[in-house]
Amino acid sequence: MSSPQPRSSAFRPLAPPRNLTRTLIERLSAEILDGTLAPGAKLPTEPEMMAALGVSRTVIREAVAALRAEGLVVTRQGVGAFVASDVRRRPFRIDPDGLQSIGEVLNVMELRTGVEVEAAGLAAERATPESLRRIERALAAIDRAVAQDEAAVDEDYAFHRAIADATGNPQFARFHEFLGRFVIPRQSVRAARGHMANPRAYLEMIQGEHRAILEGIRERQPPAARRAMRRHLENSRKRYRRLAAEG
Template sequence: MTRVPASPLPPTLSRTAQVADWFAREIRSGRFASGEKLPTEQELIGQFNVSRTVIREAMASLRSEGLVVSRQGSGVFVADHETNTTFRIVSDEVRSLTEVLNVLQLRLAVESEAAGIAAEKRTDEDLAQMRRCLDVIDASIAAGGTAIESDFAFHRAISSATGNPYFERFMHFLGPVIIPRQSIRPKSETPDQRRHYLEQVQMEHRRIYQAIERRNVEAARFTLREHLEASRERYRGMFDHPSAR
């Protein structure tokens, strides 16, 4: 049975990640049943209009998540949903200050190293993608938005610039819920306060970008760490203030 993606694939992911993400969502939602055989490689190439390499790498990604299994001579099948689970942070898990700080600590451990590698290995296209993300954040701030998706896209662009697909996949698996303001926000926050907060965050983003652009490995690690540590302090400050509870 030929399936067509229900919605356009997000432009900020590599084609491999886009295909893998679509299948992961379809499998987790139950639209692909346990044991169901996936379309053939040739059918998927035509369906997604991508190369054979993209399809093979996407299937490898799904196998690493435990979502599909390959049977020699038979094809690729959906794994048993009940026995295969993967690590993922979901929005319902990030509702308190402690949980937000734990997620930021996890990000510190991974993203600071990713920034250093990105500074060493980034390409001109990687830089262009980061600039596009920064421009979208600027536009969101100007429009009074929260810039959650574009903020996450910027951090994901850094992980992609490492040249190591596991960094990008790790960020993709975590999802935009790792941006703290998606989960908790002071009830008394005014539009001016939000704008000031986002402008500070964006200033930190630009310092990270500049270090990566200069190929300064240590500065990239430092500015990324400084950014996430500043985020921890901002959220601690919010919750120390009674009106933020």
């Protein structure tokens, strides 16, 4: 005989927070992941959840749809929603709603470092003349943006993306596309520039780091390219930590 499942606390009335759907998603996700809601367990019906939670049908449907997208729930037409049989194998993803501060972005930047350092080394080994020109054009675009007193956020992204493309491995480009849009905290960068005595000097310093990366790739020196990329990303994390401390 199987042991009784722990009594779930997920299905109790929700207080009126600013986002009922997000609160329900977080509550159900936590109980699915800690085993309170066991694999294969059937969720209550929509009317049952509406009555228990005190929320609308829309909130229930949006939460179940989000859990299904996360791989935590499966639905069977005409039968209902069930906890997925193997929730630990759900697809990897980063929730943009979870990156609300510089501190949270830093965790993703550490992951990015592992990928981009290797990308710089592979680009130094494999870059074609055309892919090298794309990196050079991206660097020149940053120079133009800096000269116009712009933040150069999109141009910075394009520079790193060009290096990912230069690896010749499409998985680097895909992973960079996945991470890149979450990694650059646009509002934080622009707010920080607004408090700097000399924002252009700050961006030119970063450009010096970019040029070192390009030089390693151009000279076909993978160790130098990796060192330059690691130095750049470590310095970026330090800069964002300072912003977090000041903020």
